[in-house]
Amino acid sequence: MTIPDKKTSLGLLRQMMVIRDFEETADKLSLRGKVSGGMHNSSGQEAVAVGVLSALAPLDVIATTHRSHHHTLAKGFTSREIMAELFTRSTGISGGRGASMHLGDVTKGHFGGNGIVGAGVGIAMGAALGIQQKGDKKVSVGFIGDGGMNTGRTWEAVNMAVIWKLPLIVVVDNNQYAVETFVGRVTGGGDLAKRAEGFGMKAFNIDGMDVLEVRKYVSEARERALAGEGPSFINALTYRYYGHNVGEKGQYRTQEEIDTWKSTKDPIDHFTAVVIENGYADQAAIDEMRASVRAEIEDAVAFADASPEPDISTIYDDIDSGKLGVQL
Amino acid sequence: MTTAPTTAPKVQNPNYSEAFQSGVREEMKRNPGIFILGTDLIERGGHFAQVKGIAQEFGHERVKDSPISEAAMVAAGVGAAMYGCHPIVDLNFIDFAFGAMDEILNQAAKIRFMFNGKVPLVIRATSGVALGGAHHCNSLESLFASTPGLSVAVPSTPMDVKGLIKTALRAEDPVIFLMHKKLSGIRGEIADENYFIPFGKAKSIRTGTDAVIISYGYSLVTAQKAAQTLEAEGVSVEIIDLRTLYPLDEQAINDAVKKFGRVVVLDEAPMFGSITAEIAATATERNFSSLKGPIVRVGGARAPISANPAMADAAIPTVASIIKAVKQVMSY
Numbered sequence: 201m202t203i204p205d206k207k208t209s210l211g212l213l214r215q216m217m218v219i220r221d222f223e224e225t226a227d228k229l230s231l232r233g234k235v236s237g238g239m240h241n242s243s244g245q246e247a248v249a250v251g252v253l254s255a256l257a258p259l260d261v262i263a264t265t266h267r268s269h270h271h272t273l274a275k276g277f278t279s280r281e282i283m284a285e286l287f288t289r290s291t292g293i294s295g296g297r298g299a300s301m302h303l304g305d306v307t308k309g310h311f312g313g314n315g316i317v318g319a320g321v322g323i324a325m326g327a328a329l330g331i332q333q334k335g336d337k338k339v340s341v342g343f344i345g346d347g348g349m350n351t352g353r354t355w356e357a358v359n360m361a362v363i364w365k366l367p368l369i370v371v372v373d374n375n376q377y378a379v380e381t382f383v384g385r386v387t388g389g390g391d392l393a394k395r396a397e398g399f400g401m402k403a404f405n406i407d408g409m410d411v412l413e414v415r416k417y418v419s420e421a422r423e424r425a426l427a428g429e430g431p432s433f434i435n436a437l438t439y440r441y442y443g444h445n446v447g448e449k450g451q452y453r454t455q456e457e458i459d460t461w462k463s464t465k466d467p468i469d470h471f472t473a474v475v476i477e478n479g480y481a482d483q484a485a486i487d488e489m490r491a492s493v494r495a496e497i498e499d500a501v502a503f504a505d506a507s508p509e510p511d512i513s514t515i516y517d518d519i520d521s522g523k524l525g526v527q528l
Numbered sequence: 529m530t531t532a533p534t535t536a537p538k539v540q541n542p543n544y545s546e547a548f549q550s551g552v553r554e555e556m557k558r559n560p561g562i563f564i565l566g567t568d569l570i571e572r573g574g575h576f577a578q579v580k581g582i583a584q585e586f587g588h589e590r591v592k593d594s595p596i597s598e599a600a601m602v603a604a605g606v607g608a609a610m611y612g613c614h615p616i617v618d619l620n621f622i623d624f625a626f627g628a629m630d631e632i633l634n635q636a637a638k639i640r641f642m643f644n645g646k647v648p649l650v651i652r653a654t655s656g657v658a659l660g661g662a663h664h665c666n667s668l669e670s671l672f673a674s675t676p677g678l679s680v681a682v683p684s685t686p687m688d689v690k691g692l693i694k695t696a697l698r699a700e701d702p703v704i705f706l707m708h709k710k711l712s713g714i715r716g717e718i719a720d721e722n723y724f725i726p727f728g729k730a731k732s733i734r735t736g737t738d739a740v741i742i743s744y745g746y747s748l749v750t751a752q753k754a755a756q757t758l759e760a761e762g763v764s765v766e767i768i769d770l771r772t773l774y775p776l777d778e779q780a781i782n783d784a785v786k787k788f789g790r791v792v793v794l795d796e797a798p799m800f801g802s803i804t805a806e807i808a809a810t811a812t813e814r815n816f817s818s819l820k821g822p823i824v825r826v827g828g829a830r831a832p833i834s835a836n837p838a839m840a841d842a843a844i845p846t847v848a849s850i851i852k853a854v855k856q857v858m859s860y
């Protein structure tokens with residue numbers, strides 16, 4: 201795999217570190233009751249988020265799932281506004297209305313995290329249709345989990361994207377479990393790329409622990425989409441280090457399995473080694489980077505903590521525009 | 529089919545979920561056609577431990593882990609029910625019913641009317657406003673209750689959970705069985721295996737002499753607090769728990785309206801289009817002359833539910849808003 205230039209590579213590494221630190225910090229805060237409604241931790245899945253978002257243009261659209269801190273950070277939203285959202289403060293990305301599961305800002309091409317499994321792919325498909333209608337040079341990415349591969353709405357959306365050649369990239373953030381259910385237990389046929397291929401689209405099973413591999417496949421998918429060749433499907437195999445939701449420690453997988461993934465496949469360790477090997481950084485530079493990430497996340501927590509609660513009198517605001525009744 | 533052992537674990541002072549388990553276990557032993565289908569049921573026992581241990585007791589043929597495929601889950605339940613089984617489809621949160629709405633409202637509900645068939649099906653889900661944000665806090669009960677062919681249970685105690693689920697599992701109709709998130713932790717007595725609560729029978733859960741609050745689900749907890757405060761101020765409030773929203777206990781509502789003439793109807797669904805409107809309108813038509821003044825409704829905001837706890841609380845009735853409503857009917 202050809203490695204990008206130094207600045208880009210260090211940027212990818214730092215972004216993955218930010219996600220990891222953010223998640224581990226937020227997880228602890230959530231256990232202390234600071235995160236309204238708990239959260240879904242994406243530790244282990246950094247390479248998928250950073251690989252995908254680094255291959256997109258800033259105004260490309262994403263729509264995502266209940267587990268979306270990593271996608272949202274990688275899209276360029278700040279640790280501050282996401283941490284504040286987890287604390288349901290008014291300074292959060294969704295004004296404190298959404299907490300962990302509903303991060304989004306449509307005006308910036310983030311069409312939302314989602315409480316409903318599979319819903320994001322349909323919305324991303326619709327955004328791709330909008331892009332096509334307007335003749336824009338953009339793509340839309342729909343993130344989905346392995347569990348979301350078995351809800352019908354996913355495939356209705358995929359089929360439409362294929363027949364209309366929409367600039368859609370479906371990315372399966374395949375951490376291999378849906379809550380406690382192993383993907384192999386509920387996935388007929390077993391091979392997700394083959395399933396997608398059956399709909400007539402380019403589809404790939406790739407290593408979701410390798411940020412450069414994810415980036416490469418998404419870049420190519422984006423080129424195809426911009427060339428009018430239609431959607432692509434990328435099943436990125438990854439692993440979730442923590443429970444489905446904060447505090448969950450089920451019996452559905454062994455500690456040995458978790459440890460093996462962490463010690464042999466960790467996306468940050470792996471890419472750190474690549475960066476050092478290429479002479480882009482030495483250990484001291486890596487340590488410095490980690491320290492700056494730590495400071496950024498501490499600052500985000502302090503910012504969130506100091507932010508005001510939303511005004512409860514705003515619960516009726518922005519439900520609709522109120523303009524339909526106006527005589528035109 | 530695996531055969532069930534004869535002894536089920538006995539639980540003292542069970543919680544809401546354990547009461548559900550108890551009723552389901554007893555009926556599963558009796559009727560081999562009952563099976564449960566949903567996500568993460570076998571190991572986890574469901575998100576609220578509502579079927580914990582049942583797979584281990586009855587085997588994996590009778591507790592089936594499903595992919596996240598709500599439309600197919602409900603369709604599977606409908607078809608199997610038509611074929612003679614008695615499935616329990618566990619949707620986890622009622623919000624996920626949106627992905628299976630045709631299967632519920634257009635298929636399950638209408639088959640008896642259209643095709644000379646029965647649909648003995650229970651759709652269980654956790655409902656109600658709590659933390660979790662806009663996608664997990666929809667109140668859909670009035671939609672189901674207004675759909676011909678569906679019945680809707682909204683138990684508020686372990687006793688009622690067990691008594692109602694047992695009745696549902698002996699019935700031949702599709703039942704929407706809603707268990708409130710914020711009641712998950714409550715404990716209480718349950719009855720033995722011969723206790724069945726018929727649908728359409730409300731229950732007075734607090735006796736009073738001055739005014740009546742008609743409600744269901746978690747709102748009853750808030751209503752009880754309001755009633756205690758009012759008691760201290762010299763106002764004696766009766767509280768009626770509807771227990772099922774369809775069939776609705778019209779007799780109990782009529783009697784209460786006639787007896788008190790001062791009526792508050794309460795729930796946490798958005799007040800616009802809530803079942804409380806149905807109750808108030810019908811009671812007004814039938815018993816206008818018994819009323820001392822207008823029935824007062826207390827309900828939820830017509831607003832999506834925020835994840836911020838204070839904003840979520842601001843969207844549903846409070847002790848203060850219930851007290852205010854009771855004082856209003858007392859002013860007539």
Ligand SMILES: Cc1ncc(C[n+]2csc(CCOP(=O)(O)OP(=O)(O)O)c2C)c(N)n1
Nearest residue numbers: 267315316317345346347348377378379624
């Ligand atoms: C329509 C719908 N059904 C069920 C759920 C409950 N639920 C939330 S997350 C989840 C598992 C999703 O697994 P996956 O798609 O693999 O995503 P992951 O959690 O692994 O990121 C389930 C069943 C839901 N939110 N929406």
Ligand SMILES: [Mg+2]
Nearest residue numbers: 345346377378
């Ligand atoms: Mg998964």
